[in-house]
Amino acid sequence: MVIALRRFPNPRLTGLGGGIFSAAVMFLLGCLDSLLFDGGPLMYGLLFLPVAALTALWVRPADLVTAPISVPISFAFGSLPIAGGTGGTGGRIVAVITTLALNAGWLYGGTLVAGVIATVRKIRMIRRRYR
Incomplete structure (x- = not known):
């Protein structure tokens, strides 16, 4: 299994690059979800959960706190395409806030996944440096 995991790409994104990566992927997934489902x-x-995990795995060690x-x-x-909303900008903002409130479990879960992965990576990096 370790050999199979080493075959995956190992990019090192900056903090800004990780944010842009996850935002772009989530917006595309939101558009895809809006079209298909x-x-x-x-x-x-x-x-959202695998995107959160990949963002935390691919960010550089110096930028782990940004994940x-x-x-x-x-x-x-990314919730902009699935939020819906009518009535201009105000209606769109209310729809996004409502979508965030109704999907808080997914939001907290993905943030927890990213936080745990970043914390484990940081602990491993500190232990490696200590040795």
Whole structure:
């Protein structure tokens, strides 16, 4: 299994790059969810978890603290296509806030995933440096 995991790409994104990566992927997944599943929050939430994990895995060790911060922002940005809303900008903002409130479990879960991965990576890096 370790050999199979080593075959995966190992990019090292900066903090800004990790935020842009997760925001772009979540916006594309939001558009895809809106087209295929009529904006159902279940698929969007399920797809958010691996994006959060990949963002935390691919960010540089120096920028580990940014992963749990950029992931919820990308969730909010990606929810624009599935939020709906009518009545101009105000209606769109209310729809996004409502979507975030109704999907808080997915939002907290993905943030927790990113936080745990970043913390474990940081602890391993400190132990490696200590040795």
